[in-house]
Amino acid sequence: MTAVTSDQQDAVPRPDDTPSGTAPDSPAPGVPGATGPAGTRRDPRVVDRHEPVAFLRAPFAGRTWRGYGFLWLALLLAPFAFAYTVFTVSFTAGIWVTVVGLVVSSALVLGGRGWGSMYRSMVRSMLGADVAAPSPYVRPRGFWRTLWGGLGDATGWRTLLFLFVTFPLAITGFVVSTAFLAVGLGATTHWFWSQFLPLQQTSDGSWHRGASFGTDWFVDTPVRQLGLVLVGMVFLWVWPHVTRAVTYLFRVLTVALLAPTLASLRVADLEESRGRTVEDGDAKLRRIERDLHDGTQARLVAVAMQLGEAKEQLASGSEPTDALALVDQAHASTKEALVELRELARGIHPPALDNGLAVALETLAARTPLPVTVDVDPAVEASGRLAPAVESIAYFCVAELVTNAVKHARASGVYVLVERQGTAPGGRGGRRDRARLRLRVRDDGQGGARVVQPGADGHRSGLAGLAERVRSVDGTFELSSPVGGPTVVTVLLPTDV
Template sequence: MSADLHPAESAGTSSTAGSAVAPRPPKRTAYGKETWKEIVFLLSNLVTSLVGFVYAVVSVVLGVGLSITVVGLPLLALGLGGARLIGRSERGRARALLGVEVAEPSRLPKPGGFFGWLWTSLKDPVAWRTQLYGLIRLPWGIVTFTVALVSLIVLWPVLPFLSRGLANADRGMVRGLLSPSDELERRIAELESDRGVVVDTAAADLRRIERDLHDGAQARLVALAMGLGLAKEKLLDDPETAAAMVDEAHGEVKLALQELRDLARGIHPAVLTDRGLSAALSSVSARCTVPVKVTVDLTERPAEAIEGIAYFTVSELLQNVSKHSRARSASVDVWRTEDRLLLQVRDDGTGGARLDGGTGLAGLAERLGAVDGLLVLDSPEGGPTTITAELPWRSRPSG
């Protein structure tokens, strides 16, 4: 059994990445361009903070005050939407003049209907933090404008130090109130993107099933119905011919049943439902063109959805072994590590596999990512190839 993957190793991160020393910021002169950018920022604080304060007060007070009417909450939601635009402007100003790199928050999801939009807008944390930013900035904007202006006239020798200190406080406010909600906000953006992959994959699978039914079993059953109709007409006049046609129809029935079984196996194999991953993976490995050793080390079965994804992931990887690896043998290992289900397919082939190599690995990695999974490829030229997939572990409901 292969060793458990550490999360950093799973992500393909070098083990020394965490200990890297951050580069020191470049040295700056007292009256260099960085100082003058900070001064421009501090002087512009008065106007921007005044606009932000007035907007926050008017939009919140108006929306809350009219909330007893039908227009109050929609006005508040529109005001929060406008606050997002103010936040974007402030991040751009800080980025240009203070060098603060703050990622843009993800867009709000698009719920269906008016009430969905209303509820999503009213509970938007990004917009509320921007409104708070606007409320607390007015006193600070007055202070920074006054100090910067007076320093330009009277306190010239200490101007660089004052501007640096005040600008650092502004940097802290921007990072604290105008930045996304760290990992949660970024994860929401990733999941919104991954949702499109899931929808596209599901649509492609439905088109494949429809095509297989239309071109395979359906066409065969139509021909079978026509053949039985002709046999019925000849039953009295030419019983020998009718018997031959019935015999031929019997063969067509067997073929149609086999095609339907193959199609059902492609949707969700019965052996997986009845006996679990170990039996299902042993079945699929028997169809591989090279001998495959299957080891499943699980004390319980995962949720049906996770089990199905694991099965089709290994199935696709073994198809790649058959088509591309030129291997003499392969192995499949399945085990659980804490809240992750790990699948590892290894072959002794020629190696050189890549995610963009036309073997479908890129699409598989996208589909795994859409369910918070991960695909790690290790395939040097000359082999061997080891592909490890991680999936979130969810237990099967009891009962």
């Protein structure tokens, strides 16, 4: 790494890439595509609200019994759902040649969305998993478009596939779970209810009362009763995990077939983020126009008036001292206008970026009142210049985060890491991973930072604006800022846009 520091570099601690005691990879709220612990990517379509249950408490936990209730309800609904699916497919295939029949088939396919909503509600209330709903159906204009739009509704057909696949799963899962529960309860209470069983005679003529295994082996002695109780306890403690495994399969199928696809989520997210980026661009242009009109333009108008007045005084033969004073005022106003223009230009495109990202960050560190340490991976510069949009976003991300550390975090130093990732061969067929630029900005301030999404008044935090700008180029933005600090922000950007 090459180090680029401000004059007070020695005051900045050099933390490890992943600081201890924090969770730098926790996703920022409202930012899809964030990664979870150990780099595992979280599915943005589902949020698990369940807390882990200890093994010894599992048979008595409400989560276990809600899962078993889910299996009961799924079993009751499965025959009707399966019949609906079979009828929809067979009716559509048989009535395909008639227009009226296609109208009914279109309605049946769209009706699958209602089944999907019901199962998502069951999963949310009984399994503790919030599964995202797919985009609502938008009826196109025109009879034929409406007809084919309903018949081709992918969400409806995926729901019908879910109803078909879960029919055998509901029956098998319920039977297996109930068998474990029944065996466990029966074995642990056998010592009590076995006294009401009828007497049975063995081959040697003796009589016994109790559960029989084979023809001559009965559980009717204290030792055997105790052994059966122990076996029943094993079944009772295994039963929650069997139930949880079956309900987990239901949840996986619900996410896979009843939630929006990852591609559709990504498209919607990119459309939203790029729409907001366009809005931000328009707002910036309006701000520049306002600054030029109210500031620089007004100052240049004043300069023109001062020079015009000085010209009139010189033409009239007045004392040159008054004209010289006016020229001095115009000269000072011109210099102030130049400063304002430079500031506006720097906000649009920092001149330091003309010499590369490393030089721009070096300039930023030197101008910051807070000690800033920047480590730039030599591979970033060795691989050539980045795309201009990526360099600009990376620079403004670091600048905004450093500014936040100065104004709000009460930090004593900032550490910035810039490195290149994803250049090693990998994937199928020896393909190379997409190269990415990784930024990690850490300050030792008071923490508590969060991403504030736009509210009713349209106001949002600067971090939300950064997240939108990063997502506009298919990047990821991750924030970890526990109360008390430190604040760690990780940004991944594609090297080419």
